[in-house]
Amino acid sequence: MAGRASGTESAPDDLVEVGRVVGPHGVRGWLKVQPYSTDAQALLRAPSWWFKTPDSGLDTGVSSLARAIGVRASRLHGGRFVVAQLEGIADRDAAEGLQGCTVWASRAAFPETGADEYYWVDLIGCDFYGESGGMPCFLGRVDEVLDNGAHAVLRVARGTLEGQGGFQPALDARGRAVHTFVPFVQAHVHRVDLAARRMDSDWPDDF
The missing domain is CATH 2.40.30.60 (RimM)
Known part of the structure; x- marks a missing residue:
């Protein structure tokens, strides 16, 4: 090159x-x-x-x-x-x-990606939505993408949205951030909207 x-x-x-x-x-x-x-x-x-x-x-x-x-x-x-x-x-x-x-x-x-292909760096910072009682619900924000050898895994920092898109992370009893790990596969992640910085999935709220 x-x-x-x-x-x-x-x-x-x-x-x-x-x-x-x-x-x-x-x-x-x-x-x-x-x-x-x-x-x-x-x-x-x-x-x-x-x-x-x-x-x-x-x-x-x-x-x-x-x-x-x-x-x-x-x-x-x-x-x-x-x-x-x-x-x-x-x-x-x-x-x-x-x-x-x-x-x-x-x-x-970076070269252009194909359909349903994403650079990991573009996924970080996206708001991640799952399901609660069959309805969409905000779970948290993607803060890291990992590789388990078979596929990518999203690390989602749990929390709530406040005000104009402000993110308030959830903390455990020791003051540590709470995370949920979601396989980045079509079976679970149904929609990625990079322009809106949003991902929709069927991941349960209580997982």
């Missing part, structure tokens, strides 16, 4: 964390990256990757990302990793300098 030269341009507003550098690959500066999704197309299609050091903290925002580096070539490796050659990273020592960094890509670089 052709890339762009490394740069110091401002970070775009639509950056998404898509993986982590696990180490160098070979002696010519290639990197080995662990994608966060089983579909690594977001990594493979992005012309530049942004790197954030592990000690910079995730709560500091994308403005703290170190820099963008153009991707000269990338490919799948071993079924679980992406290996890539980056602009200006010419030897193993330079590649080792990025080990442990998180990798970010612009959402605009």
Whole structure:
């Protein structure tokens, strides 16, 4: 895949964390990256990757990302990793300098999805509705998507809606967030409306 030269341009507003550098690959500066999704197309299609050091903290925002580096070539490796050659990273020592960094890509670089296909990052933050007595009811908000090997699983933070879409999380006796885990399969999740940030399912309210 052709890339762009490394740069110091401002970070775009639509950056998404898509993986982590696990180490160098070979002696010519290639990197080995662990994608966060089983579909690594977001990594493979992005012309530049942004790197954030592990000690910079995730709560500091994308403005703290170190820099963008153009991707000269990338490919799948071993079924679980992406290996890539980056602009200006010419030897193993330079590649080792990025080990442990998180990798970010612009959402605009993601390929279009097919019918009934979704990027996990787009599902996070959706309001999740189940059923109570045969009627739709708000259960909570999706805050993470997991992979159990067979299919994706939605982690739904339980809570209530208040005011203008405000979300009040439910807490247990120890003050910890309460979650429900729902298989992301058509048998349970019947409708996904990304524009409305809403998902409808048959998941029972008391589960």
